[in-house]
Amino acid sequence: MARPGNKIIQAKLVLLGDMGTGKTSLVLRFIKGQFYDHQEPTIGAAFFTQILSLTEATVKFDIWDTAGQERYHSLAPMYYRGAAAAVVVYDISSTDTFNRAKKWVQELHRQGNQNLVMALVGNKSDLNSHREVEAEEAEQFAQESGMFYMETSAKTAQNINELFYEIAKRLARISPPRSSGITLNHETPDKRRRFCCIG
Amino acid sequence: MERRRIDDYEPGPVPSPRAVDKFGFVKQEQTGSPEGAIKSRMTLKEWSKSVSTLLINLYNFLFAVDINIFREERRVRKWRKMIGVGGSDWKHYVRRRPQVVKRRVRKGIPDCLRGLVWQLISGSRDLLLMNPGVYERHGPGQRSLYNVLKAYSVYDRDVGYVQGMGFLAGLLLLYMSEEDAFWLMVALLKGAVHAPMEGLYQVGLPLVQQYLFQFDHLVREHLPKLGEHFTKEMINPSMYASQWFITVFSYSFPFHLALRIWDVFLFEGVKIVFKVGLALLKYCHDDLVKLPFEKLIHALRNFPEHAMDPDTLLPMAYSIKVSRRLEELKHEYERKNEKSVQSVESNGKELQ
Numbered sequence: 001m002a003r004p005g006n007k008i009i010q011a012k013l014v015l016l017g018d019m020g021t022g023k024t025s026l027v028l029r030f031i032k033g034q035f036y037d038h039q040e041p042t043i044g045a046a047f048f049t050q051i052l053s054l055t056e057a058t059v060k061f062d063i064w065d066t067a068g069q070e071r072y073h074s075l076a077p078m079y080y081r082g083a084a085a086a087v088v089v090y091d092i093s094s095t096d097t098f099n100r101a102k103k104w105v106q107e108l109h110r111q112g113n114q115n116l117v118m119a120l121v122g123n124k125s126d127l128n129s130h131r132e133v134e135a136e137e138a139e140q141f142a143q144e145s146g147m148f149y150m151e152t153s154a155k156t157a158q159n160i161n162e163l164f165y166e167i168a169k170r171l172a173r174i175s176p177p178r179s180s181g182i183t184l185n186h187e188t189p190d191k192r193r194r195f196c197c198i199g
Numbered sequence: 200m201e202r203r204r205i206d207d208y209e210p211g212p213v214p215s216p217r218a219v220d221k222f223g224f225v226k227q228e229q230t231g232s233p234e235g236a237i238k239s240r241m242t243l244k245e246w247s248k249s250v251s252t253l254l255i256n257l258y259n260f261l262f263a264v265d266i267n268i269f270r271e272e273r274r275v276r277k278w279r280k281m282i283g284v285g286g287s288d289w290k291h292y293v294r295r296r297p298q299v300v301k302r303r304v305r306k307g308i309p310d311c312l313r314g315l316v317w318q319l320i321s322g323s324r325d326l327l328l329m330n331p332g333v334y335e336r337h338g339p340g341q342r343s344l345y346n347v348l349k350a351y352s353v354y355d356r357d358v359g360y361v362q363g364m365g366f367l368a369g370l371l372l373l374y375m376s377e378e379d380a381f382w383l384m385v386a387l388l389k390g391a392v393h394a395p396m397e398g399l400y401q402v403g404l405p406l407v408q409q410y411l412f413q414f415d416h417l418v419r420e421h422l423p424k425l426g427e428h429f430t431k432e433m434i435n436p437s438m439y440a441s442q443w444f445i446t447v448f449s450y451s452f453p454f455h456l457a458l459r460i461w462d463v464f465l466f467e468g469v470k471i472v473f474k475v476g477l478a479l480l481k482y483c484h485d486d487l488v489k490l491p492f493e494k495l496i497h498a499l500r501n502f503p504e505h506a507m508d509p510d511t512l513l514p515m516a517y518s519i520k521v522s523r524r525l526e527e528l529k530h531e532y533e534r535k536n537e538k539s540v541q542s543v544e545s546n547g548k549e550l551q
Contacts, residue, residue: 019362041362043450044441047496062493069362074403078437 010060011171014080016108017089018100019068022123025154026089027065030164035155042067045079052164057172061164070100080108085117085167090138092122092151093130098138105145117170118147121163126153275309282312282319289319304466305517307459307509314374320466322391323382330382343372347380354385361400363442366449370457393468399445410444411436412535413528414473417521421477425488432492439499443476444469451500452507459509470521478516482506 015023024046025039031050048063064079066072080086086108090101101120108118120142122133135151142149148166152159281292281300293300308316318324347368352360364384371380388397398406414436419426429435442450447469448460463471480487483498483506490498506512 041365043363043366043445044437047438047500049493049497067362071361071400071402071404074408075437075441078435 007057009057009171009175011084012062013085014064014083015087016066016104017068018097021089021091021097022154023089024065027063029154029157029160052168054168054172059168059171087119087121089121089123091124092133093124093127095132098133115174117167120147120149122151125151125158126155278309278312286319304462308462317465318379321383321386323386326386326391327382343377344368346377350381351384358397358400363445366446370449407441407444409532412532413525414440416528422480425484428488432495440476443472456507456509473521474516474519477519478512
């Protein structure tokens with residue numbers, strides 16, 4: 001998988017967004033190529049890994065898929081702290097979820113990680129006939145917030161691989177030797193710091 | 200003579216082994232079993248030999264089942280005596296012989312009596328009797344689960360509906376009516392018998408945070424080597440144990456294990472969740488201490504089938520003593536929290 005001389009990037013990625021926007025479905029489509037009409041709610045958070053090979057690097061994702069309900073908010077810092085990439089998801093057929101996404105973006109900005117790769121994702125693009133959030137509005141918000149924007153559908157698989165490839169590419173481009181959440185293969189394993197010390 | 204009959208027998212297609220367990224769930228098929236591949240290449244002689252072994256096994260099995268049925272019936276009779284008609288003798292029995300009740304609960308409540316016993320030991324039966332008609336006022340009447348959760352969120356607007364409650368309500372509804380399940384939820388969350396659980400679902404999930412703090416310390420005290428390994432790999436309990444507490448093992452654990460845990464949970468309270476959690480870690484200890492971060496997380500979220508056998512796991516859990524330390528750690532957590540509440544300035548660092 002990794003070519004000789006090709007750098008390996010280990011990156012923590014977190015998915016944030018309102019409940020029912022399709023965070024878990026996005027990940028399951030990406031990792032297993034599957035989609036369930038009735039995906040059960042995530043309690044706490046779920047963890048997945050996936051490897052993407054680019055020409056310039058091999059990216060190993062540690063993916064934290066968080067619970068979306070507002071009540072679980074207090075657990076979220078545990079998962080986004082020290083992340084190299086964040087995917088903020090909303091549902092294009094619900095303005096409420098877009099507003100919630102904006103709040104997540106603000107919260108991430110407050111963390112002050114300059115190198116964080118951030119994606120704004122309008123999921124459920126297959127529900128275009130019920131659209132409440134215009135692509136232009138989301139695109140503009142993403143630009144102002146230093147994120148890239150994409151519309152996806154976990155149901156039809158539209159743009160799912162593209163999303164994670166784009167994140168991988170951006171991680172490869174910045175991949176500084178000592179950014180939290182990213183590990184290069186020349187570092188010793190003990191130096192991996194995915195979470196800052198708690199308690 | 201049995202042998203001859205078998206020799207004459209034409210080997211036909213083997214019936215599908217897709218059996219269901221006593222709860223009606225389809226049993227998971229063993230993956231990677233080589234039997235299917237070998238079967239077609241067996242000679243007739245080998246085949247008949249294996250069939251006769253099978254028959255002997257079947258005989259032994261039926262004999263064992265017979266004894267088990269007899270034991271089970273005796274057990275149910277004891278329980279019925281203990282409960283009395285509609286639960287009339289229960290309180291009296293618990294007061295007189297609490298140790299006997301405890302021992303019997305720990306052996307598992309007979310499935311046919313589980314629904315009633317859960318209501319008796321959680322105290323929800325009393326709540327129902329004291330509050331006639333309160334439940335009907337709220338249920339708009341569609342699906343049971345929706346009704347119970349809706350009723351609860353209306354009954355307790357501060358807590359409302361939180362994802363995770365559904366797993367509790369779902370488990371209860373398998374054994375009792377909507378109204379009974381509703382009151383059992385009330386009994387648990389408001390604390391009819393044990394400490395209230397509503398803090399698991401309130402804003403900020405204060406009780407989840409406290410339990411995770413306590414569990415983290417218990418892991419380090421009971422399994423120091425694993426605790427050190429967790430520190431090295433930057434693993435903390437919120438990464439694997441928050442669902443254990445939020446849903447009392449009713450999320451992503453085998454159903455038959457969840458039921459056995461619930462028997463004890465309702466009678467003894469939340470400490471069984473700590474005990475079972477520690478027992479799981481202890482059982483898998485030697486594997487876990489070898490694993491790096493990603494594999495460790497995966498292992499902590501997917502325990503092997505044999506680790507989740509109630510008859511192995513629960514005795515191990517019962518042998519772990521946590522009550523005193525839980526109490527001490529609770530006070531420690533409260534002291535720590537009082538301090539940090541004074542110093543935190545809502546700058547997103549409330550979890551420090």
